[in-house]
Amino acid sequence: MTKNKGLNKVTKTTVLLLLIAIVFTPCAIVNAGERGVLMKFGKVQDRILGEGIHLIIPIVNTVKKLSVRVQKQEISAEASSKDLQDVFADVALNWHIIPEEANAIFQQIGNEKDVVERIINPAIEEVLKAVMAKYTAEELITKRGEVKAGVDDLLTTRLVNYHVTVDDISLVHVHFSERFDEAVEAKQIAEQEAKRADFVAQKAIKEAEAKVNLATGEAEAQRLLRETLTPEILQKQAIEKWNGKLPKIVGDRGLKLFDMGQFATAD
Numbered sequence: 001m002t003k004n005k006g007l008n009k010v011t012k013t014t015v016l017l018l019l020i021a022i023v024f025t026p027c028a029i030v031n032a033g034e035r036g037v038l039m040k041f042g043k044v045q046d047r048i049l050g051e052g053i054h055l056i057i058p059i060v061n062t063v064k065k066l067s068v069r070v071q072k073q074e075i076s077a078e079a080s081s082k083d084l085q086d087v088f089a090d091v092a093l094n095w096h097i098i099p100e101e102a103n104a105i106f107q108q109i110g111n112e113k114d115v116v117e118r119i120i121n122p123a124i125e126e127v128l129k130a131v132m133a134k135y136t137a138e139e140l141i142t143k144r145g146e147v148k149a150g151v152d153d154l155l156t157t158r159l160v161n162y163h164v165t166v167d168d169i170s171l172v173h174v175h176f177s178e179r180f181d182e183a184v185e186a187k188q189i190a191e192q193e194a195k196r197a198d199f200v201a202q203k204a205i206k207e208a209e210a211k212v213n214l215a216t217g218e219a220e221a222q223r224l225l226r227e228t229l230t231p232e233i234l235q236k237q238a239i240e241k242w243n244g245k246l247p248k249i250v251g252d253r254g255l256k257l258f259d260m261g262q263f264a265t266a267d
Contacts, residue, residue, distance in 0.1 A: 028054045028063040035102040037064040044107040048100065064106055068099040070167050071112065075121055079129040085137040086177045091124055093155075094167040101163035109162065119162045127155045137176060144171065 028049065030036040036049030039062045049063060056063060073093045081087050097105055097115070109115055131150045132140060140147055148171050156166040 026056050026058040026061075028056050030054065030063075030065060033067055033069040034065045035068050035097075035099050037066060037103045037106045039064065044103050046103065048103050064111075066097055066102050066106060067112060068097050068102065070094050070096045073116055073120055073124075074172075075124050077125045077128045079132040081132055081135060081137045081140055083136045085180050087132050087137070087140060088175050089128055089132075089171055090173040091128065091151075092170045092172050093120065093124060094169070095120065095159065095164055096167060098163050098165055105163040115162070115164065119159065119164065123155060123158050127151055127158060130154065137180065140174060144174070147171065 028036055030049050030051050030053075032051055034051065036054065038045045038047050038049055038056075040060060042062070054063070071094070073095065074091070075093070076088065076090050079087045079089065097112070105115065109118060128151060131147060131154060134150070135143060135147060148169065151171070152166065152169050155169060159166055
């Protein structure tokens with residue numbers, strides 16, 4: 001019995017020591033969507049810590065954790081078009097740190113805030129100015145998809161050199177100065193009025209042509225009618241329309257019957 005008690009006491013002591021060793025042993029926990037930058041006496045190491053728990057040497061090692069998840073950055077930028085119009089654009093950029101290069105980006109630039117302020121924002125402004133200078137103000141609206149693709153390609157090429165990947169970029173809103181908007185509106189109104197005037201003119205021309213054609217047709221019909229109506233045809237038409245009663249004429253000598261034969265041969 002005494003021997004069993006002593007064994008249980010040793011076992012409990014051993015377990016307790018193990019628990020103390022585990023609890024007080026320095027370790028770093030890297031959460032999901034993060035990478036740990038391992039440093040030795042402040043010097044960035046080549047090894048990058050993935051998700052999970054990692055044992056480190058106290059005082060010697062420190063760990064800086066960086067998020068490698070997709071992050072969103074919104075910025076308003078100003079540029080000039082090819083025809084020297086002021087352009088204002090609201091841009092939304094989805095980006096993330098390249099996980100395999102987390103140590104390099106921390107060593108060269110810093111944390112996520114430093115990446116946004118020192119790299120991403122200036123890059124967006126410069127790329128927008130470069131791309132929008134290739135298009136007129138009108139083309140920036142009519143060729144929006146082409147403009148977006150140009151910004152996406154140029155920004156991706158630029159940021160990859162800083163260990164950042166572009167997931168997507170959106171030109172949320174592109175607008176111009178108030179004076180330009182007023183000029184565009186005035187131009188649209190003038191074009192609409194010109195189209196309306198042209199429509200009215202075309203309508204008048206069509207109506208005039210229709211009247212001319214109608215008059216020409218009627219004159220031609222009258223001419224053909226005169227050419228085809230001979231005395232014989234007139235006599236025949238008169239006979240066909242006669243109701244069998246002789247017309248009566250009242251003159252100085254009293255009532256007498258009208259001679260149809262004399263009328264038909266009068267010519």
